[in-house]
Amino acid sequence: MAPSTNSVLEIVERRAVPGPDDRKRMDSQAANLKKELQSILISNDFDAEVSIQGSVAKDTWLRGEADLDIFAGFEPSMNRTEWVEKVIPALKKGLSRFKIVERYAEHPYLEFRSERVRVNVVPYFVVKKGEWKSATDRTPFHTEYMNSHLTPKTRAEVRFLKRFMKGIDVYGAEIRVGGFSGMLAETLVLNYGSFTETLEEASCWNGKVRILVEKLEGAESADRFDSSLVVIDPIDPERNLAAAVRSEKLWSFVAASRQLLQGPSLEYFYPRTPRTHSKSEFQRKLKDSEGFLAIVFPHPKVVVDILWGQLLSLEQSLVGLLQRFDFRIARSHTWSDDRKLGVVFLELETPELPRTRVHLGPPVARREESQTFLERHRNSKSTLRGPYVQSERWIVEKRREYPSSSELLRKAFKDSSLGLSVPKQLHNNFTSGAHIVDRDGIEKMISNRSFAEALWDFLDGRPRWLRLKYA
Amino acid sequence: MAPSTNSVLEIVERRAVPGPDDRKRMDSQAANLKKELQSILISNDFDAEVSIQGSVAKDTWLRGEADLDIFAGFEPSMNRTEWVEKVIPALKKGLSRFKIVERYAEHPYLEFRSERVRVNVVPYFVVKKGEWKSATDRTPFHTEYMNSHLTPKTRAEVRFLKRFMKGIDVYGAEIRVGGFSGMLAETLVLNYGSFTETLEEASCWNGKVRILVEKLEGAESADRFDSSLVVIDPIDPERNLAAAVRSEKLWSFVAASRQLLQGPSLEYFYPRTPRTHSKSEFQRKLKDSEGFLAIVFPHPKVVVDILWGQLLSLEQSLVGLLQRFDFRIARSHTWSDDRKLGVVFLELETPELPRTRVHLGPPVARREESQTFLERHRNSKSTLRGPYVQSERWIVEKRREYPSSSELLRKAFKDSSLGLSVPKQLHNNFTSGAHIVDRDGIEKMISNRSFAEALWDFLDGRPRWLRLKYA
Structure with missing residues (x-):
């Protein structure tokens, strides 16, 4: 018999809600980093307002997996290029004892790990509500809004929802994921009242969902947004909080919500680490996948969000090329180690076509x-x-000039007249180094655990949450 | 350089227009057969009006290839079943010295050869214009109409058009051909004035052609006919003379008309007998046709028009079955010796499908x-x-349950649950004897000249007139 939702949520609560010790540790870490950042800015002659934002400021962070967002607010009169050319370099230098990763949303920001916590350092402009100069300018207003609306009860519910979204792999607005942001999860809980209510409502979403948690002037025009899911930002009627959610992630969330309600399980929230599959298991899976192709290529190390924008665009180009030559594609997926190696997986309905074309x-x-x-x-x-x-x-x-999909691809890697468009920053490495890896090559690559997991998921086809016992 | 249209038509005229001797022979043959038929009917106590109709009566027959239509007219009070049960058997008995073929249009009639002329014996009802009881009742009115409108000049033009239509294989309203009837060819020439004018006009036909050669009451409603080509019968506004013309034959006529006007050649009218192709030529052609399949089956000897109705319907069923199972068909064609053996040729775009179906x-x-x-x-x-x-x-x-088209077909021949519908009169022989013939089997069958020609035409794909030097 499946456990009840309540008994599952009790366990999630124990795991996900930080206790007094966790909070103490986080608060002191936050205070120290904030102070350090302030002094770096001052010593570089920047006049900036440093504050803690995001899930830590809103008390919606998940125990053991918080992102610590430290925001540096600048005068709106400042030129944005100064961020790129002066602020970011100064911060990188000042924080050089950390292993800094440069990231990019609408503008660059920094990420590093400190004592097992992921820290984001993000610049913004201190503006009046509505006079946004950059996307991050809304964040302090979001923090304020949530802090005046969330209660201890709804904070727990937010944590359930975030953890569920993480568990089923739809959490995160970054381009690689294309899923639900923290602010979006919080707004859904405020709107529907609880985690379970959110899932029950989501189970019935019908492809034209319009959510207004706050009666904002101008928000009634939510219909001008074209997406299936429109959640009006409670501090900005012009913005759809769900704009970054890709169709697949939206409907995976809906489908997984129904499954959880039918048969709750802790694994939706804390999925088991997938077990390692043996070479012979992979061989069996590959034998059943006539139409499987893996395109392996080197790529340069670039800001990870920019990398993923280009990787996804490359995936689309590859699919488009094959379709133009009459090949039918069942699925495609991109994997990267984010440093130097990319792989596009393809499952073709027709890997080979007849030599005759009508x-x-x-x-x-x-x-x-x-x-x-x-x-x-x-x-x-x-x-x-x-x-x-x-x-x-x-x-x-x-x-037919190209009856074989792999021959077409090999040709297209080298010959631009076939119309494969490769995004700029991937271009050189891709055109010189892309190849279709054969079964032996695949077997060598599965020693890379992250690659092996992505490959197994792709070959299996089912999302992990649909493989659960009670799903 | 291509010869001129006029020089070609001069030769066609010499070949196709009967001379005094031809006419004398035909007239005496017609008179004798008419007399014989009259006496058979009288001796069987039938009161019938016997007359010569069709192209001989209208003087539009082609030298050396006339059909002699002898019509027997009955009182409209007579019951049509009497034709089937009494008249036809009596005629068959009386004409038993000939090798009689029973045929069928809207009702049965007889066909036999006498002194190298094909003779049709056709019953009809002697009715007032418009009070038609059977389709053949219009024929005497057609004869009368044409005789009062055709001139020696237009009679020659009709002969050019008929001979052209025969040459490009679009002549004949019987179901096997689905092409242009003699009456239709005559009406087109009356409407456009000459053979060349007809071809020039046909070259511009646009998919919504409405022709009224006679200002008949009610004929202005030609638009209620749904076909691409509507030619109102000059003696019946309710009837489209082109109703039997299949799309393929209509547009082949249009396309061939353009080709002839671009580069005239006698071969459009009198195509060369196709040369016999050797086994190795067939082997080469077959090697290039990955998607070729031939389904061979025995069939009973039935009235040829009924046979062809069922053969074409069988062809459609086979194509439909394959399409339902995702196979794509480029072309299909049916051949029969009209006695006992049928073959459906198929050219599949995808003879094999992947084992995976999305x-x-x-x-x-x-x-x-x-x-x-x-x-x-x-x-x-x-x-x-x-x-x-x-x-x-x-x-x-x-x-996918059936990734191979030939396996699917073999199964469907025996197992009716796969949904192959086989017309009634073909059913027993087909389900017990249909098989897919392999390349060796094909090579044995090409000793049958008519089969070999049909097969070559199918494998080549091009209509014969498009293989001509000046086409």
């Missing part, structure tokens, strides 16, 4: 087009059979 | 359908991968 010509009634068609195809070397009249139009059977 | 499920938003979908596919043996959420809907990858 080419539809114009209706015979269109005299000039028919003439052109006959001139082009009658004596062409690539014409295998025909032209002939079928029903009311001309048809010709042509020799 | 099955689209419902949008996740549809909660109940999603539930049903998950129940059906999650633990099904035929599920290879998934289910997963893609964009806004469920997808699952299934094992």
Whole structure:
């Protein structure tokens, strides 16, 4: 028998809500880093307001996995290029004892780990509400809004929802994930009242969901947003908090919500670490996947969000190329170690196509087009059979130039005339180093655990939460 | 350089227009057969008006290839079943020295050869214009109409058009051909004035052609006919003379008209007998046709028009079956010796399909359908991968039951649950004897000249007139 939702949530509460010791540790860490940042800015002659924001400031962070957001607020009169050219370098230098990762949302910010906590250092402009100069300017207003609306009870509910979203892999607004932001999760709980209510409502979402938690002037025009899910930002009627949520993540959340309500399990929140699969297990899986292809390529180390923007765009280009040449794609997925190696997985419905391609010509009634068609195809070397009249139009059977998807891809890596567009920062490494890895190559790569997990998930097809016992 | 149209038509005229001797022979043959028929009917106590009709009566027959139509007119009070049960048997008996073929249009009639002329003996009702009881009742009015409108000049033009239509294989309203009747060819020439004018006009036909050669009351409603080509019968505004013309034949006529006007050649009218192709030529052609399949089956000897109705319907069933199982068909064609052996040729775009079939499920938003979908596919043996959420809907990858078109067909010949519908009179022979013939089998069959020609035409794809030097 499946456990009850309440008994599961009790365990999640014990795990996810920080206790007095956790809070103490976090507060002192936050205070210390804030102070350090202030002195770096001052010593570089920047006049900035430093504050703690995000889930720590709102007390919605998950025990043991908090992101600590430290914001540095500048005068709106400051030029944004100064951030890029002066503030960020000064901060990097001042924080050089940490291993800094440069990241990018609407503008650059910094990320590093300190005592097992991920710290983000983010610049913004101190503006009046509504006079936004950059996307991060809203954050202090978000913090303030949530702090005046959340209660201890709803804070726990937010934690349940965030942890559930993490567990089913739909949490995070960064481009790699394309999922739900923390602010969005919080707003959903405020709107529906609790975690369970949110899941029950989400179970019935119908492809035209409009949520206004706050009666804002101008917010009634939510319909002008085109997305399936529109959640109006409670401090800005012009903004859809769910804009970054990709269709797949939205509907995965809906589907997983239904599954949890049908048969609750702690694994939705804290999924088991997937077990390592053996070479022979992979061999069996691969044997069943006639249409599987993996394109492996080196890439440079760039700001991870920019990297992922380009990786996803590359994936789309590859799919588009194959489709233009009549191949049908079931699924595609991109994996990267975020440092130097990228892989695009493809599952083709038709990895090989017949050598003959039926080419539809114009209706015979269109005299000039028919003439052109006959001139082009009658004596062409690539014409295998025909032209002939079928029903009311001309048809010709042509020799297909690329009956094999892998041959087409190999050609397209080198030959830009086939129309594969490779994003700028990936371009050099990709065109010189991309290759389709064969089964032996795959077997070597599965010693990389993260790669192996992504590959297994891809070959299995099912999302992990759909493999659970009670799902 | 291509010869001129006039120089070609001069030769056609010499060949196709009967001279005094031809006419004398035909007239005496017609008179003798008419007399014989009259005496058979009288000796069987039938009161019938016997007359010569059709192209001989209208003087539009082609030298050396006339059909002699002898019509027997009965009182409209007579019951039509009497034709079937008494008249036809009496005629068959009386004409038993000939090798009689029973044929069928709207009702049965007889066909036999006498001194190298094909003779049709056709019953009809002698009715007032408009009070038609059977389709053949119009024929005497057609004869009368044409005789009062055709001139020696236009009679020659009709002969050019008929001969052209025969040459490009679009002549004949019988179901096997689905082309232009003699009456239709004559009406087109009356309407456009000459053979060349007809071709020039046809070259511009645009998919909504309405022709009224006679200002008949009610004919202005030609638009109620749904076909691309509507030619109102000059003696019956209710009837489209082009109703039997299949799309393919109509547009082949249009296309061939343009080709002839661009580069005239006698071969459009009198195509060369196709040369016999050797086994190795066939082997080469077959090697290039990955997707070619021939289904061979015995069939009973039935009235040829009924046979062809059922053969064409069988062809459609086979194509439909394959399409339902995701196979794409480029072309199909049926050949029969009209006595006992039928063959359906198929050219498949995809003779083999991948073992994996991507099955689209419902949008996740549809909660109940999603539930049903998950129940059906999650633990099904035929599920290879998934289910997963893609964009806004469920997808699952299934094992395809019939990845091979020939295996599917072999199964469907025997197992009616796969939904292949075989017309009644073909049913027994087909289900017990149909098989897919392999390359060796094909090579044996090409000793049958008519089969070999049909096969070559099919493998080549191009209509013969498009293979001509000046085409």
